[in-house]
Amino acid sequence: MLQKFQDxxxxxxxxxxxxxxxxxxxxxxxxxxxxxxxxxxxxVTEKTxxxxxxxxxxxxxxxxxxxxxxxRFNVEMQVKRKDGxxxxxxxxxAHMDMDALLANMEYTxxxxxxxxxxxxxxxxxxxxxxxxxxMACRENGQxxxxxxxxxxxxxxxxxxxxxxxxxxxxxxxxxxxxxxTQNMLQxxxxxxxxxxxxxxxxxxxxxxxxxxxxxxxxxxxAEARAEGHAEGHAEGHAEGRAEGRAEGRAEGRAESxxxxxxxxxxxxxxxxxxxxxxxSKENEEAVLKKLLRLAAKAESFEAFREKM
Numbered sequence: 001m002l003q004k005f006q007d008x009x010x011x012x013x014x015x016x017x018x019x020x021x022x023x024x025x026x027x028x029x030x031x032x033x034x035x036x037x038x039x040x041x042x043x044v045t046e047k048t049x050x051x052x053x054x055x056x057x058x059x060x061x062x063x064x065x066x067x068x069x070x071x072r073f074n075v076e077m078q079v080k081r082k083d084g085x086x087x088x089x090x091x092x093x094a095h096m097d098m099d100a101l102l103a104n105m106e107y108t109x110x111x112x113x114x115x116x117x118x119x120x121x122x123x124x125x126x127x128x129x130x131x132x133x134x135m136a137c138r139e140n141g142q143x144x145x146x147x148x149x150x151x152x153x154x155x156x157x158x159x160x161x162x163x164x165x166x167x168x169x170x171x172x173x174x175x176x177x178x179x180x181t182q183n184m185l186q187x188x189x190x191x192x193x194x195x196x197x198x199x200x201x202x203x204x205x206x207x208x209x210x211x212x213x214x215x216x217x218x219x220x221x222a223e224a225r226a227e228g229h230a231e232g233h234a235e236g237h238a239e240g241r242a243e244g245r246a247e248g249r250a251e252g253r254a255e256s257x258x259x260x261x262x263x264x265x266x267x268x269x270x271x272x273x274x275x276x277x278x279x280s281k282e283n284e285e286a287v288l289k290k291l292l293r294l295a296a297k298a299e300s301f302e303a304f305r306e307k308m
Contacts, residue, residue, distance in 0.1 A: 004263060005201065005206075005207045005210050005211075006201055006267075008197075008201070008210070009177035009178050009197065010077075010173070010174060010177045010193060010194075010197055011077060011079060011120065011174060011177050012077075013061075013076070013077050013079075014210055014213055015197060015200065016062070016076075016077045016118075017061070017062050018200050018206055018209075019193060019196045019197060019200065020043065020062040020064075020075060021043055021062075022196055023040070023041055023042065023043055023064075025192060025193060025196060026041055026043060026062065026064050026075070027039075027040065027041045027064075028189055028192075029075070029170070029189075030064065030073055030075070030114075030116075032164070032166050032167050032170055032189065033116060033130075033151060033153065033167065034114065034151065035164065038066060039066050039067050039068050039069065040066070040067045041064040041065060041066050041067065041073070042064065042065050042067060043062065043063070043064055044063040044064070044065060061074055061075065061076035061092075062074070062075045062076065063096070069111065069112070070100070070111040071111050071112045071113075071114070072096050072100060072111055072112070072113050072114065073114045073116065074092050074096060074113075074114070074115045074116065075116045075118070076116070076117055076118070077117075077118050077120075077174075078117045078118065078119045078120065078121075078123075079120045080120075080121075081119075081121045081123075085117070085123060085152075089115050089117070089133075089150045092115045093113055093115055093148050093150070096113050096115075097110055097113060097148075100113070110147060111147065112147040112148070112149070113147060113148045113149070114148075114149050114150075114151060115148075115149075115150045115151070116150075116151045116152075116153070117150075117151075117152050117153065118153045118155070118171075118174060119152060119153060119154055119155065120155050120156070120174070120175065121154070121155075121156065122154045122156055122157070123152045123154060124152065124154075127154075127157060127158040127159060128154060128157050128158075128159055128162070129153065129154055129157030129158075129159060129160070129162070129163050129167065129168065129171055130151065130152070130153055130154070130157070130163055130167070131151070131152040131153075131154070132149065132150075132151050133149070133150040133151070133152070134148070134149050134150075135148065153171060154171070155171045155172070155174050155175035156175065157171065166187065166189060169184060169187040169189070169190050170187075170189065170190060170193075172184060173187075173190045173193065173194070177194075177197075180194055204296065204297055204299070205297075207264075207296045207297075208293060208296040208297050210296075211260070211264070211292055211293060211295075211296040212293065212296075215289060215292065218256075254282075254283050254285060254288055257285075257288040257289070257292055258279055258280060258282070258288065260292060260295075261279055261288070261291050261292050261295045262276070262279060264292075264295035264296055264298075265295050265298070265301070265304065268298065268299075268300060268301060269301075271301070272301055272305075274305075275301060275304065275305060275308070278308065279291060291308055294307050294308060
């Protein structure tokens with residue numbers, strides 16, 4: 001069952017990417033995190049809200065490119081601790097470099113590259129709000145000036161005296177975004193972020209994008225599970241059991257999608273009985289996907305009824 005759009009906070013990867021599509025807010029966040037002046041940034045839209053590295057075709061991190069310098073910044077929320085965080089940092093750096101270096105260009109033309117993870121846990125277990133990592137020589141400690149930097153933020157840090165108050169305020173808000181206190185909202189930047197979240201929730205276009213994203217994510221997961229089952233079973237009778245499981249998954253997806261459609265429509269009021277019956281009787285996945293998109297965009301029951 002997907003998380004309701006109206007329940008999303010900036011801690012949610014989709015909402016974070018949506019907020020960061022506001023280029024000025026993204027620029028300000030980078031300045032707060034890195035403590036360096038950042039010029040106007042452009043969000044690389046084809047790499048934003050498209051695919052996620054854990055799945056084949058979905059991504060939710062934010063790639064910003066600074067105008068004039070071409071410095072690149074990849075920013076992502078990490079809510080749960082998972083294995084491979086540092087390998088993911090390595091992968092992101094490699095991917096950004098491949099994307100930035102055109103054929104026949106000198107390696108020295110590579111722009112500076114920052115990978116930033118905002119973690120709702122302590123990634124290095126030292127109690128710090130911010131960990132800034134660069135490549136260094138083990139023998140003499142010399143930092144290699146290769147232009148790459150990884151910044152790991154910890155919302156549960158315990159050294160507020162060592163970083164700017166504005167960054168502490170942001171990380172405190174990122175830790176408890178569903179309960180912003182008046183003290184949090186005294187910070188101009190935090191208040192701007194919270195206002196942007198509220199504005200996105202009022203925007204039906206963003207709601208439709210969220211429904212589409214969750215639909216794609218669900219399809220990716222179902223496909224991955226189906227592939228795993230297929231690899232793990234022999235032919236013959238096992239094939240019949242796989243078909244049964246596939247049918248069960250399809251029924252479960254249909255039921256979940258039906259609930260999501262009704263949840264969206266209930267935002268408009270009490271759902272008319274004829275619409276409820278039509279949705280409840282439908283089990284074709286393609287039709288349910290269409291109804292889900294219609295429900296996310298509908299301004300009235302009449303508009304939904306006309307197109308269903």
